[in-house]
Amino acid sequence: MHAGNELDLVVLDMAGTTIADQGQVPAAMLAALKAHGLTLSSDELTSVRGSSKREAIRSLVGPHRTAFADAVYVTFRGELVQRYAAAGVQPIAGAAAVIRDLRARGVRVALNTGFDRETAMLLLEAVGWADGIVDTVVCGDDVRRGRPAPYLIHRAMETTGVTSVRKVANVGDTTLDLWAGHNAGVRWNVGVLSGAHDRDMLAGAPGTHIIETLADLASVWDSPAAGLRSSGAPFPCSR
Numbered sequence: 666m667h668a669g670n671e672l673d674l675v676v677l678d679m680a681g682t683t684i685a686d687q688g689q690v691p692a693a694m695l696a697a698l699k700a701h702g703l704t705l706s707s708d709e710l711t712s713v714r715g716s717s718k719r720e721a722i723r724s725l726v727g728p729h730r731t732a733f734a735d736a737v738y739v740t741f742r743g744e745l746v747q748r749y750a751a752a753g754v755q756p757i758a759g760a761a762a763v764i765r766d767l768r769a770r771g772v773r774v775a776l777n778t779g780f781d782r783e784t785a786m787l788l789l790e791a792v793g794w795a796d797g798i799v800d801t802v803v804c805g806d807d808v809r810r811g812r813p814a815p816y817l818i819h820r821a822m823e824t825t826g827v828t829s830v831r832k833v834a835n836v837g838d839t840t841l842d843l844w845a846g847h848n849a850g851v852r853w854n855v856g857v858l859s860g861a862h863d864r865d866m867l868a869g870a871p872g873t874h875i876i877e878t879l880a881d882l883a884s885v886w887d888s889p890a891a892g893l894r895s896s897g898a899p900f901p902c903s904r
Contacts, residue, residue: 672772672886674827676818676851677764677799678715678837679778681860682879684788685755686838689748691861694718697741698725701733714861715839717779717811742784754791757859759880764798766883775821777803779811800825812841815849836879838862843870855885 677683680690691710698705705725713721718741723734764774778785782804789795789802801824808816818835827833834853835846838860846854847870856867859878867875874885 671832671852672834673829673832674773674775674822674825675767675834675836675882676775676777676821676846677760677879678839678842678860679776679780679785679788681838682836682842682857683757683760683764683776684792685757686860687752689745689752690714690718693741693744693748694721696744697722697737700740700744701726701737703737711861711866715779715812715837715841717805719781719805720811721779742781745784746787749788749791754788756792756794757879759878761794761798763879763882768800773800773825773827775799775801775803775825777817777821779805781806812839813844813848815845818845818849818851834885836882838867840866840870843867843872847871853885855882 680686691714694710695705703726709725713724719734719738722737722741723731726734726737767774776785776799780788782802785802785804786795801821803817803820803824805811805817808814808820810816818833822828822830822833830850831852833849833851834855835842835849835851836855836857837843837846838857839862843854843856853874854872856862856870856872856875857878858864858867858875864875876882876884
């Protein structure tokens with residue numbers, strides 16, 4: 666890794682980026698909506714992947730149906746916990762090693778997620794990451810708005826004491842992850858193909874790199890051109 670003193674913080678999404686996505690989240694969302702008499706198209710579901718789950722439900726059921734949205738969200742959380750308990754929770758292969766290597770080099774690492782804190786901590790406990798594997802965890806209920814707003818990333822900067830967005834990398838598996846990184850102004854805005862969105866979708870968002878999985882993150886700094894979007898990145902590594 667050759668980022669040197671230019672990299673202070675790496676912000677990592679959870680489900681699909683550091684935690685394996687086996688379809689539990691969309692399945693729980695569909696089941697919760699169905700339980701309350703609602704159906705969702707595949708395009709509608711895809712469009713909210715990566716967002717705050719509470720905000721996603723509110724947008725799907727309508728902005729003025731607050732009590733109803735809250736009831737759907739409670740059902741969603743229950744469905745999600747059941748699915749994770751049944752299928753188990755696994756980290757993305759190599760994710761823990763990447764996190765430990767970054768921190769060993771003095772780079773701070775944050776996890777950020779659209780889950781509420783209780784759900785996020787259940788996942789981290791399930792993979793054995795609840796005890797200090799990262800410097801901070803920022804959840805959907807910690808900020809006023811989730812992705813594509815930049816607040817999850819900015820909160821991670823605040824809690825880790827990082828002041829320059831030019832020394833921050835953001836990594837996620839959805840277009841909303843990349844829009845959040847773009848809106849936050851990070852220097853490295855990296856899409857991974859291990860989760861919700863494919864290469865074509867990620868290439869349509871304002872990222873700087875696309876890699877297969879988090880295990881390939883070092884290639885972003887070892888080879889600045891590797892994976893760089895040909896359509897032009899707002900914050901290329903060569904700057």
